[in-house]
Amino acid sequence: MASSVKISAVALDFDGVIANLEVDWNDVIRKISKIAGQDIKSLLTFYEANFGVPIYQKVSAEIENIELEALKKTQAVPFIAEFLKSLQEKQVPVYVVSMQTAKVIQVFLNQQELSSYVKEVVTRDRFPSKRAQVDYVTKTVGGRVLFVDDLKRNLISCQDLNVVCFHFQRTKKPKDAQKSWDRILEFIK
Numbered sequence: 597m598a599s600s601v602k603i604s605a606v607a608l609d610f611d612g613v614i615a616n617l618e619v620d621w622n623d624v625i626r627k628i629s630k631i632a633g634q635d636i637k638s639l640l641t642f643y644e645a646n647f648g649v650p651i652y653q654k655v656s657a658e659i660e661n662i663e664l665e666a667l668k669k670t671q672a673v674p675f676i677a678e679f680l681k682s683l684q685e686k687q688v689p690v691y692v693v694s695m696q697t698a699k700v701i702q703v704f705l706n707q708q709e710l711s712s713y714v715k716e717v718v719t720r721d722r723f724p725s726k727r728a729q730v731d732y733v734t735k736t737v738g739g740r741v742l743f744v745d746d747l748k749r750n751l752i753s754c755q756d757l758n759v760v761c762f763h764f765q766r767t768k769k770p771k772d773a774q775k776s777w778d779r780i781l782e783f784i785k
C-alpha cells in the first residue's frame with residue numbers, strides 16, 4: 597500500500613461513491629440518442645467529443661432534469677458522512693469530481709447536509725471529462741490527490757496524473773462501504 601505518499605487532497609466521484617443515483621442509464625442513452633439525432637453508445641464519450649457545442653448543452657440540460665428527478669429516490673452511500681467527517685478532522689480537503697452537473701451535486705449535498713465537507717464541486721458544466729476534472733484538482737492542490745471512482749475506465753484515464761487511484765466497489769451494503777472507507781483512510785497519514 598502506498599501509505600508513505602503524502603496525500604494533499606481527496607477527489608471523490610459522485611455516482612457510485614457518494615450516492616447511488618437511481619438512473620437507468622441505458623434508458624437515458626436511448627432517449628438522448630433521439631434528441632441528439634445520433635447513436636450514442638457512451639455518455640462519457642459523447643461529453644468528451646461534444647463539449648462546447650450547442651448539442652452538449654441540450655443533452656446536458658435534458659440529463660440534468662433526469663438526474664434531479666432521480667435525486668428524490670437516491671440514497672447516500674452508507675457512512676459517507678462519517679468518512680467526510682474523518683477527512684475534515686485530518687484537514688484533508690475534499691473535491692467532488694463528477695460527470696453530473698453542479699446543480700445536481702449541490703442539491704444532493706444540501707439535502708444530506710454534506711456541503712460543509714466539500715471544498716469544491718468539479719462537474720461537466722466546466723470540464724468535458726473525468727481526466728480534465730482530476731487534472732484541474734491536482735493543479736489546484738499542487739500535490740498528490742487520492743482519486744476515488746467506481747469506474748475503472750475513469751481511473752485508467754487518470755493514471756498518469758499526480759494521483760493515487762482507488763477503485764471503489766459500488767454498494768448499498770453498510771458493511772462493504774465501511775470496509776472501503778477504512779481502506780481509503782489508510783492512505784491518509
Ligand SMILES: [Mg+2]
Nearest residue numbers: 609611612746
Ligand atoms: Mg461513478
